[in-house]
Amino acid sequence: MPKVLISVDMEGVSGIVHSVETNPDRYDYERGRALMTGDVNAVVAGVLEAEPSADIVVVDAHGPFRNVLLEELDQRVRLIRGRPRPGGMLAGLGNDVDAVLFVGYHARAGTGPAVLAHTISGDALGVRLNGREVGEIGLNAALAGQHGAPVVLLSGDDAACAELRELVPEASTVAVKRALGQLAAEVTHPAIARDRLHQGAAHAIARRAQVPPLLIGGPVALEVDLYNPVAVDMATLIPGVERAAGARTVTFTARDVAEAYNVVMLLLHLAQVKNG
Structure with missing residues (x-):
């Protein structure tokens, strides 16, 4: 029974282009939560299509970590929500995790064009590990790699997908929108995006053995x-x-x-x- 960790952020979710859709005190946040939950469910369905016995943990990894609509989430998974907590965006990660999937992720600070690009918060202009610029994608992929877990899939805009492929060329990506700027993108209908996510997740899990973990040795x-x-x-x-x-x-x-x-x-x- 493979154990699968799905870390879900919000800026890279299907259709989302602005902070009014990702910020709890803004007017379109509830719509953003619904889009986020829909993307997660599509990925869960794909994972279980490829591995019906998979043990899946979904990690709410955006802002307050209380965004995914629990009542609408696929009942076959467990959800980690709330903060502060050990592991941050990868809470629940351990040496028993066989594969990690990033859903709704965004590009690092300074990338463009890229939808809502930043690194954790607007307070960071840049983060480097051993001289290499990384964002949340790189930080989380490296943390997963330390536990021997490969990141087999990322969904987000085209810039986020390219960022993971630079780090892990063997990983699968699903671009659910094409960035036109920090607050603009060419988007597809959520139903079409979720079909692509379903197929992409099934494909990624089926070939997980071909994807190496991202290893950065210490110090x-x-x-x-x-x-x-x-x-x-x-x-x-x-x-x-x-x-x-x-x-x-x-x-x-x-x-x-x-x-x-x-x-x-x-x-x-x-x-x-x-x-x-």
Whole structure:
């Protein structure tokens, strides 16, 4: 019985192009939640078509981590929701996970054209592991890789799909929209997108043995460019975090990807304190 982890973000979901559809205090959020849940269900159906005995855990990985409509979610899966929690966007990840799927993911900060591109929050201008620029796709793929789990599928816009293929060329991708800018895309009808997601997930799970995990050995040199200089001042209070040349970059040498991941999350948590 393979164990499958599905991490679902929101910006890369079918049809979504604006923060009014992803932000809980904005007017179109409930519609965004419905689109998100529909995409997840399509992927779940595809996984179970290929592996009827699969043990599937869905991880709500956007914003407050309380977005997927539980009542509308496929009853054959378990859902992880709420924060704070260990593992962040990959809560529930362990050495027993056989495959990871990213649904509704978006490209990293600085990418364009790309719908709602950012890295975790607007507070991060850039994140690098051993000198390589990564966003949420790279960070999460590397964390999964540390546990021996390959990322076999990603859905999102064409920029997000390209980002995963740069890291894991063997992975499958499903582009549910073509980015025209930060807040614009050419989209397909949700029913068509979900059919593609269903087929893509089935294909990805069937060939999971052909996809290697993304492995980044330790120690890991972490660099984070922060938008707010005050956040840099606060970050240097963390043992091991140092200010690099320039006003906005901090560095940290982590034992492994998991430690680097946790430091990134902590740094961006501190960055939310805007005025010290």
